[in-house]
Amino acid sequence: MNKLFQKIYFDPYIFFSIFLLSMLGLFFLFSASNADTSIVSKQFFYVFVGFIIMILASQPDPDIFRRMSGLFLIFSLLLLSITYLFGPEINGAQRWVRIGPLSFQSSELLKLAVPVFLANFLFDKKLPIQRKEIIISLIIICCCFFIVFRQPDLGTALIIACSGLFVLFLSGLSWSFMGGSFILLIISSPFIWNILLQPFQRQRIATFFNPESDPFGASWNIIQSKVAIGSGGLLGKGFGQGSQTQLNFLPETETDFIFSVIGEEFGFLGVLLLLSIYLFLLLRCFYLALSARDRFCRLVIGGLSLTFAANLIINLCMVVGLLPVVGMPLPFISKGGSSLVSLFLAFGIIVSMGTHKKFLPQ
């Protein structure tokens, strides 16, 4: 057994914190779905598949990922365009591609493909990176963002944009350039608000700033979420005892608002435990990024783990009322096979980047 562990590429810290998160996830999902075992067993299947994918993805040398990154991006975009043309419409959005009995949200792959591709594009460029390279990177990011945004899926589109920008930033984007684009963003914000955002997205943002204006309409979700979390207190109401969850006052308990279920049923201590595990996982990724063997690995680990962190923070801020409601699952906990499998794949890549050592200088 020990020999096997020495042969395969494996990070025990990442493995066990993800194991803990996904087991807790199954446990919370059981309560959040009003004890629906079919949902939980389906999720269990995805977790199982996820672990296999993660371990498999950890094995190849980072150079293989680097060389495949272009193909990976093209494949992801292709899958997305298939969805765009043929995918079924669910809740007014085309996001799914069917492969036999399984359906897959194709935009999930882009979250991985964009940072890996950009890392490959930028890892051998001189510091500071040149305007030409920045512009090529930005064009790739913008294209991917708009394709997903038009689905429409603002949450995932933002995450994809973040994943690209993180890599760009980590690879040494100049501060003056960032300052300039920030000013540009501010100037163009009215244009974004009026032309790019869908009416329901505009309404979500409006209710975020004034939730009491419409307690039974659009802000119902966020009010009920706050009530659920707040009424959990220090210790929570107990497993399966949350009235907000069990009596369906809380919406989307299995997906976006599962954190509110945890807050209601397990209280502040439960939340503290959960956030500690996430923090531990992120710190481990940070360590791996710093100690990775080369620039490409550093950029990939940084890009992927920060994308994961952004996903996490956006979900948490949304359910506690610090951000407007955007559809964004809580990683490793929320129901949903696509995001789970792509998360495992991402961490598989991170482990590969972090554990393959090359002692000879290039």
Added chain:
Amino acid sequence: MIFEERQIEKNNFSSRATLLFGSIILGLIAVLIKVFSLQISGYSDYQLAALKNKNYAVPVQSLRGEIFDRNGKVLVKNQPTFDLITRPNLISDIDSFLDEIEPVIFLSHTDISRYKKLQKEKAFVNKELVLKKDLSDEEIARFNVRSFNFQNAFIAKRYRRITDYPEIFSHVLGYTSRTDDDYESMPEIPKSHWKDAELSYAHGLIKGRIGLEEIYDDYLSGKHGQRVYEINARGQLVQPLSFIEPEKGSDLFTNLDIEAHKSAAKYLGNRKGAVVAIDLESGGINVLYSSPAYSINKLSNGMSDTEFQDLINDLDKPFFNRALQGRYPPASTIKPAIGMYGLSNNIVNWDFEIKDPGFFTLPETGRVFRDWLKGGHGKVDMHKAFLVSSNTYFFSLAYQADIQELSNHLSSLGFGQKVCLDCFGEDQAFVPTPEWKYSMMNAGWVKGDTVNLGVGQGYLVATPMQLANYASLLATKGKYFEPSLVTFGNQKKSIKIWQDDRFDDSDWSKMHEALLGVIESDHGTARSIRGLKEFQVAGKSGTAELVSLDSKEAYQEVRASESLRDHSIIIVFGPMPNPRYAVSVIIENGESGGAIAGPVAIEVLKSLIDE
């Protein structure tokens, strides 16, 4: 890349990664602070909000107290009846359910259409729904035999507010009517929850209307209980959580007397009028009867629209409580009061005599006021003036009165004010004053007005309640109790005293002697009722003229129209010499006071004394 360049790149990466990971940690801390403020600082608010979300409290109706007469016999009770109740959410096919149950329970078209209209709404939130009210014994038996066929229907007890004497206590008891909510009594339950109240009465949430039911509503209604259900986000009942039992209202023990009320109703018959009787030992009102009446059972438990419209449109105005609201000229029954005024103001004394030619001429204008007896009563002193009810005597007495003082005197006897402590809708009737006449009629008070007042005609009006109160004052020689329908056990009412230094005990004795003579002597105007009883009774009768006429002949023409005929009035108290009860009777358009109203008063007195 050369080594230094790589080192620069690595340092650059480290600092940038630290910056990003640091911001992520700051984000996590911000979330944790927010969660802390929700769960720890805001805990009590949010806990309350969560409870408000899920807890749905409905009132559980309390039973009203019952009402008893002075002998402890029940006047109004809660009578159990049985309703068929269903749980529409568990019935998959309403039509076949109705088809199945129709042979067992008779259902009218309105029953079925009402049920079908409501069942969807109730089924959604899984609440109960009444299918049929007030099942017959036969229906109950049939249902019980087949109840296994109807898992989702059951029979439940629901009460009705019932009296065994619906027509003779209508005005005094009042009735109950449906109300949408009883929010004031239980503000902790939101108004919108009252439609889901757990009912004890078949008629729904009820509230006392008029009479004792309204006056003592708080006392009778008790305290509603409360059942708290857990509900989900769609408003569906999930399970009951807690239950507070309702408290039955207090029973009300009144001074009313069933037998005396029966006599009043029986002897008044279908004539319009009113009877009030007061127990002099306590001021308790034994009889408060107004005719015509209506069925309070029907009003309390559902009356058809046409029946109700008929009552409203009835020309005899059955809803009008004549005993408390009827304004009648007291006519000759006012004479003892005028006599008391004359004696205490030294205008006359018991020995003072006049010569009665059968009319009184007002010196100022020469206007003639006629006595009821053509030719007059000859020599009349006060005693004889009461016995023969000499108008001329009281015309001349009133002529010498000061109208302001006389008004005050009448008010001191309870006229022109509410006298009953707990009567619903009592009218204060009216004692005229010069200021009133000036402001209302834009005319000055003239002597003739005072003269008319002397025989209880003109502007003065009184209710039967006031007349009974006045009779009880006369009977107790001024030491009487305020009348009330309910006397609470240990709470002794304080005695009311009417006194005047110039009207002493011997005056009272002579007054009683004279009023006794009105009925018991050979010359008394009400001597016709002398033989109806075995005890002695004092009193004064009166005939209230509705049209002012100068001669008997003219009245014969007026008589043709019944509604213009005189009202007959009597006040009596007895048994003498130590009276226990005072009674007033008014019969509208009954003519001649003593002979018509007298027998009713005597029969009521007899039932009261016999017990």
